[in-house]
Amino acid sequence: MTFWVLLTVNSVTFGGLLFLLSAGFSLIFGLMRIPNLTHGSMFMAGAYLGATLLAGQLGFSLNFWLAAVVAALAVAALSALMERVLLRRLAGQQLAQVLVTLGVSLMVADICLMVWGGDPISVDNPPGLGGFVRIGAAALPLYRMAVIVIAAVFAIGLWLMLERTRLGAMIRAGVDDPDMARVVGIRVSRLFTIVFALGAGLAAFAGMIGGPILSVYPGLDQDMLPLALVVVILGGTGSLLGSFVGSIIIGFIYNFGQALLPELAYFVLFLPMVLVLVLRPQGLFGGQVL
Amino acid sequence: MRIHRRALLKGAAAAGLAVAAPAVLRAQGALFRLGLLTVKSGPLAQGGIQMEQGALTFLKERNYMMGGRKVDFVSADTGGNPAGAKTKAQELVERDKVDVIVGPLAAFELYAISDYVREQRMPTLSLAAADNLTQRQPNPFLLRASATSSQSMHPIGHYAATELKLKRAFCITEDFAFGYEQMGGFQAAFQKDGGCVVNKLWPPLSTPDYTPYVAQIADCDGVCQGFAGSNPLRFMKAYASAGLKYPVVTGSTGGDDALLKSYGEEAIGLISCSPYTLDLETDGNKRFVDGIMKNHNTIPGFYAAGIYMNCQVVDAGLKAANGQSEDKEKFMAALKTVSLTDTPRGPIKFDHLGNVVGTSYVRRCGTEGAKYGLKLWNKTIKTYENVSQFWTWPEQEFLAHPVYSRDYPPLTKC
Numbered sequence: 001m002t003f004w005v006l007l008t009v010n011s012v013t014f015g016g017l018l019f020l021l022s023a024g025f026s027l028i029f030g031l032m033r034i035p036n037l038t039h040g041s042m043f044m045a046g047a048y049l050g051a052t053l054l055a056g057q058l059g060f061s062l063n064f065w066l067a068a069v070v071a072a073l074a075v076a077a078l079s080a081l082m083e084r085v086l087l088r089r090l091a092g093q094q095l096a097q098v099l100v101t102l103g104v105s106l107m108v109a110d111i112c113l114m115v116w117g118g119d120p121i122s123v124d125n126p127p128g129l130g131g132f133v134r135i136g137a138a139a140l141p142l143y144r145m146a147v148i149v150i151a152a153v154f155a156i157g158l159w160l161m162l163e164r165t166r167l168g169a170m171i172r173a174g175v176d177d178p179d180m181a182r183v184v185g186i187r188v189s190r191l192f193t194i195v196f197a198l199g200a201g202l203a204a205f206a207g208m209i210g211g212p213i214l215s216v217y218p219g220l221d222q223d224m225l226p227l228a229l230v231v232v233i234l235g236g237t238g239s240l241l242g243s244f245v246g247s248i249i250i251g252f253i254y255n256f257g258q259a260l261l262p263e264l265a266y267f268v269l270f271l272p273m274v275l276v277l278v279l280r281p282q283g284l285f286g287g288q289v290l
Numbered sequence: 291m292r293i294h295r296r297a298l299l300k301g302a303a304a305a306g307l308a309v310a311a312p313a314v315l316r317a318q319g320a321l322f323r324l325g326l327l328t329v330k331s332g333p334l335a336q337g338g339i340q341m342e343q344g345a346l347t348f349l350k351e352r353n354y355m356m357g358g359r360k361v362d363f364v365s366a367d368t369g370g371n372p373a374g375a376k377t378k379a380q381e382l383v384e385r386d387k388v389d390v391i392v393g394p395l396a397a398f399e400l401y402a403i404s405d406y407v408r409e410q411r412m413p414t415l416s417l418a419a420a421d422n423l424t425q426r427q428p429n430p431f432l433l434r435a436s437a438t439s440s441q442s443m444h445p446i447g448h449y450a451a452t453e454l455k456l457k458r459a460f461c462i463t464e465d466f467a468f469g470y471e472q473m474g475g476f477q478a479a480f481q482k483d484g485g486c487v488v489n490k491l492w493p494p495l496s497t498p499d500y501t502p503y504v505a506q507i508a509d510c511d512g513v514c515q516g517f518a519g520s521n522p523l524r525f526m527k528a529y530a531s532a533g534l535k536y537p538v539v540t541g542s543t544g545g546d547d548a549l550l551k552s553y554g555e556e557a558i559g560l561i562s563c564s565p566y567t568l569d570l571e572t573d574g575n576k577r578f579v580d581g582i583m584k585n586h587n588t589i590p591g592f593y594a595a596g597i598y599m600n601c602q603v604v605d606a607g608l609k610a611a612n613g614q615s616e617d618k619e620k621f622m623a624a625l626k627t628v629s630l631t632d633t634p635r636g637p638i639k640f641d642h643l644g645n646v647v648g649t650s651y652v653r654r655c656g657t658e659g660a661k662y663g664l665k666l667w668n669k670t671i672k673t674y675e676n677v678s679q680f681w682t683w684p685e686q687e688f689l690a691h692p693v694y695s696r697d698y699p700p701l702t703k704c
Binding site for chain 2: 132
């Protein structure tokens with residue numbers, strides 16, 4: 001009983017974390033038509049920066065949430081710079097853009113190794129969220145329940161942004177048909193930069209939020225990127241609802257798959273992705289933003 | 291882009307000089323080439339970076355001289371996978387023409403290069419475990435001053451059964467050779483002293499979240515973990531997050547002193563058995579630790595100590611061979627006779643299969659005695675001397691059973 005309760009809650013938590021990571025990836029993929037292979041690196045960079053700010057190694061120390069936000073903004077700014085300087089030069093050449101993101105991700109991984117070394121960095125739970133909630137014999141960390149709430153808040157926030165703001169309308173138009181959007185007068189290339197920065201910032205924020213659960217270590221980027229990819233392919237690119245549903249599904253498959261079928265853990269994880277690509281290539285909710 | 295003729299000529303001259311330089315340098319005096327196979331990327335980077343620090347600290351201490359010869363040090367990053375290890379080993383042997391290889395880090399890497407170094411007759415002083423290469427498939431060109439995977443786990447299995455009085459142990463470690471051999475060793479020694487292993491789990495080497503595995507830990511009175519690199523930290527966190535309170539025992543990598551600066555409260559109470567312990571108060575250890583702290587501003591652990599000691603063995607072996615390393619068999623024979631007392635871990639010597647016989651230290655992690663600005667400290671609570679790779683079994687009896695693997699020893703009903 002403890003086993004099922006613990007894993008169910010962890011599935012939703014992990015799903016929430018994956019949503020924060022992959023929502024940005026999905027929007028970037030949907031709008032710019034490139035799978036952003038630096039997404040895992042942004043997650044890791046956000047985690048490293050956030051952990052450094054939290055530990056006060058730059059002379060001043062921020063609280064957990066502020067550290068997460070500042071790290072997210074820093075990564076968003078650097079990513080916007082990367083988009084303008086590198087990706088925009090290759091506008092229209094999707095393959096080249098993908099390769100550039102791959103190259104940058106390798107560079108970021110090495111830079112993180114140089115700056116922070118090979119040792120893993122532990123991130124403490126934010127104050128107040130360090131305890132447990134007991135359901136029967138199961139001890140559920142309070143922080144993991146908080147992650148579910150945070151993911152839900154962001155899901156609603158992103159939905160409101162896409163549905164109710166002009167920016168959101170422009171993004172939706174861009175995802176639907178970028179050429180038509182240009183014809184109508186939407187500055188699609190500026191939209192690219194904004195969405196790229198938004199996606200990167202979300203990933204970095206997710207990295208810090210995931211810190212107390214996953215810790216920060218070299219190789220974190222490579223552990224998380226395939227999961228984001230699977231979520232987005234399953235849910236459909238450019239679709240927020242797809243990211244949300246896909247994340248929860250993958251959260252459950254990841255947890256229960258590893259626990260119940262450890263030999264087939266990776267197979268079970270990638271099987272839904274393969275099925276979706278064969279049977280419904282646009283993903284569960286692909287072809288529509290919401 | 292047009293290349294002007296002058297630029298082309300200058301470039302060609304520079305390239306020619308670069309190619310000729312090694313030959314020019316080689317001609318000046320008998321340089322001794324030391325090659326290091328380590329891992330500087332991915333989850334094993336934590337240990338790999340330290341291995342290089344251990345080697346550099348030794349070389350700086352001796353002013354880059356070994357056995358009376360000047361040392362040329364070459365470091366290669368295998369990437370932490372067997373194919374990479376093979377490629378880099380070939381580079382070291384064929385391109386850099388090293389005289390001895392120190393490393394690699396991981397058991398599966400050593401298994402991958404073993405045949406090659408034997409073929410090439412390249413003396414290799416391994417840090418990596420890989421039990422069988424000094425047991426049932428001995429490699430005459432292999433020497434190991436660290437330990438086999440099971441060498442550190444036999445004592446802790448014995449300790450868990452006899453001193454912690456555990457009866458039902460739950461084993462969890464990574465899904466690769468080092469993990470299987472560690473748990474095999476733990477189980478064999480634990481069972482010998484009356485314990486029983488209830489289950490063994492093998493999460494993949496790259497596992498972001500250990501919760502699905504931790505959720506399965508139940509119906510036992512103690513946990514044995516064998517994680518390496520950054521993974522012990524994350525496992526202990528997940529373990530504490532799930533509210534589990536069983537005592538946890540581990541080997542040399544799970545309780546590595548180098549992780550002390552990254553561990554938090556979740557590590558208090560962790561009992562580990564390692565061939566090296568930071569709290570050993572001897573001149574040999576003090577010199578080593580001071581050297582690492584001065585050169586690299588960090589606290590060393592098992593990985594750095596292992597490579598430092600391998601270098602000490604190379605130095606002593608080269609002296610015993612009168613500085614001659616060209617005759618590989620003679621050099622190997624000289625290396626095997628090395629017996630040192632002034633190492634970071636205390637006295638070491640080698641058995642006839644090339645594996646070390648030395649002291650194993652059982653430590654408990656706590657706050658007592660912490661030095662060097664650390665908050666946590668592994669305090670030695672028991673010492674086992676003259677621990678060989680066979681523990682208390684006679685050699686023939688030990689070699690008669692198959693190598694420790696995923697399925698050996700088999701799980702029995704507890």
